[in-house]
Amino acid sequence: MRYDLFISHSSADAETAQTLVTDFENRNITCWLAPRDIPMGSSYHEEIVAAIENSRAVLLLFSGAANKSEHVLREVELAAQGKKPIYPLRIDVSEPAGGLKYMLANKQWVERKALGNRLVDTIEQLLAGGRAARADEGSERPAAGPVRKSARLSPVMIGSAAAICLILAAAAVALLVGSRGTSVTAQAPPQQAAPAAPEPQVAAVPATQQPTAPASPPAAADPRAPDRPVSPPPAAEPKRPDPPVSPLGQEARRRVEPVNLPVGQAAEPVILTSAPDLGEAVPGKTFFRECDLCPVMAVVPAGSNLLGSPNDESGRANNEGPQQPVAFRVAFAVGRSEVSFEEYLACIAEGGCTPDRPGDYGWGYGKQPAINVSWNDAQRYVEWLSKKTRAPYRLLSEAEWEYAARGCARVCDSTPFWFGSQISNARANYDWRYAYLGSPKAQARRRTVPVDASEPNPFGLLHVHGNVSEWVEDCWNETLSGLPRDGSPRTGGDCGRRVVRGGSWSDEPKDLRSAKRAWEVVAERRAQIGFRVARALKL
CATH class of the missing domain: 3.90.1580.10 (paralog of FGE (formylglycine-generating enzyme))
Known part of the structure; x- marks a missing residue:
C-alpha cells in the first residue's frame, strides 16, 4: 500500500504522533505509523524500510526524545538515501543534537505551535503541489519570490544591459526633439514582476523547496490560497497571515472525532x-x-x-x-x-x-x-x-x-x-x-x-x-x-x-x-x- 506520510517519531512522543495522524487521516491524508501499522508476525525493521520506500514524504516529529532515538535517526537516514522529502516539525523547545543536527542542518523547520490550525492545510499543499526538497540538497530557502539560478550578474548580462541603456537614451533624445507632447515607451523586454513581500514561514518545509512560479504575486500566507481564484492586479496587497489560534481552540478541534462508535452498543446486563x-x-x-x-x-x-x-x-x-x-x-x-x-x-x-x-x-x-x-x-x-x-x-x-x-x-x-x-x-x-x-x-x-x-x-x-x-x-x-x-x-x-x-x-x-x-x-x-x-x- 502507498502512503502520503511516514511519521517518524520517538515512542515517547506517541500520543502527539497519534493526534496528528488522526487530524491527517480525517482529511484523507494516508499515514504510516509504528507500531500501529506493523502487521502481526512481521519483522519490525523490514516493515519500517518498506513503509519509507512506499511513502511520498517523511514527517519528522522533532523533540528532545527524538534527539536520543537511534530509530528516528535511522529513519531520517533512510529517507535521505531514498531521496524522500523530509518535513521537520518541532514539537517541543529542544534544539537538534548529534546525528539529527547533522541531518537537519540544511532543512527549514518550524515549531508546531507556529502553524496553528494550518498544519494539515500546509501538508496538503506540499503533497498536492509543491516539489519537496531532496534530503541531499543544501541551499538556504530564499526570503521571497521565485529563485533565480544565480544571484550574480555575468559579464554578458552587464554588457547587454549597457547596450540597452544607450539605445533607450538615444531614442529618448530623438523623440524629445520631435514632439514634447507624445508619451513614449521603448519596447524593452518585459520586466520581471516586483518581488513579493517576504512570505511568513508557515510550513515545515525543507530548505530548498520552492513553489511553482505564480501568475501573480501570492495573495496570502495561508497555504490554501493557491486553490482559490487569485485576483490578477499586481498592486493587490498580500493578505495578512491568519491570526494565531489559541491552544484551547486547537485542542477543541483536535478532539472532534467525526467517526461514530459502532452501533448496537450493549446494554449493561444484570x-x-x-x-x-x-x-x-x-x-x-x-x-x-x-x-x-x-x-x-x-x-x-x-x-x-x-x-x-x-x-x-x-x-x-x-x-x-x-x-x-x-x-x-x-x-x-x-x-x-x-x-x-x-x-x-x-x-x-x-x-x-x-x-x-x-x-x-x-x-x-x-x-x-x-x-x-x-x-x-x-x-x-x-x-x-x-x-x-x-x-x-x-x-x-x-x-x-x-x-x-x-x-x-x-x-x-x-x-x-x-x-x-x-x-x-x-x-x-x-x-x-x-x-x-x-x-x-x-x-x-x-x-x-x-x-x-x-x-x-x-x-x-x-x-x-x-x-x-x-x-x-x-x-x-x-x-x-x-x-x-x-x-x-x-x-x-x-x-x-x-x-x-x-x-x-x-x-x-x-x-x-x-x-x-x-x-x-x-x-x-x-x-x-x-x-x-x-x-x-x-x-
Missing part, C-alpha cells in the same frame, strides 16, 4: 457477584464478576460445532483448514469482552503484573481494552486473577475462542462472521477503508474503542470481531490438523509463537473472520493485541 453453579447458569444471559475490578464473565453453553473455514470462503488462508469438529460437554465461562485497562492496571497495582504501565497511545485507559501486553503478560494476569478469586482463570484455547465467537452451540452454517457474511462499521471496529464482499467503506477510526462499545453475539460476547486481536493459549501450528476434539489447547508445535484471534482496529475485514488465524511471539507487545479470559464453572 451481573452476579459470584460465579453460578452449572445448574443455575443460563447461557448467553448469565453474567458474573467476582471482584470490583475483575472481568465480567459470560456463560457459554455446552455444544458442538465445526471449526475452520470452508474452501470457498472469501479471504481464506490454508492455515484455516481442514475444518475440524469440536464438542464441549459442559458449559464454561468466557470474558464478556477483552480485559480492559482498568482491570489490567488493578493487577499492576497489586503487584501481580509487570510494574511497567502499558502505553495507551493517548486513547485513554479506563474501559479501553488493555493493549501493548504480551502473551507472557497475559499469563501473569490470569495467575494473579486466579489467586485473587481462588478460581481457575486462564486464557481461552483456540477451539474455545472460535466456538464462542461463532455463537452457535450446534453445527451450523460456517459464515465468516457470527452475524453472517456482510460486515460494516456498524458491526465492528476495523480498518473501514477496506471492503469485504462489497461491504461499504468509510474513513477508519484507526484506534481502539471501549470494551462495551459493541453489540453482543448470541452468547453475549462483545468485540469477537475487531477492536483488538486476542491472545489464546495454543502454540502455533500451521494447520488445524490434530486439533483436540474436546476443545483443549494444543501444547505442541512452535510454543515460542502463540495464536492470536479476532482481528483488530487496524486490520482489513477479511482478517476479522471467525476462522482467521494469526500468531505472534510470546514476548511481543502491540497496540493491536489484547486478551480475553476464561474459567471453568462449578459442577
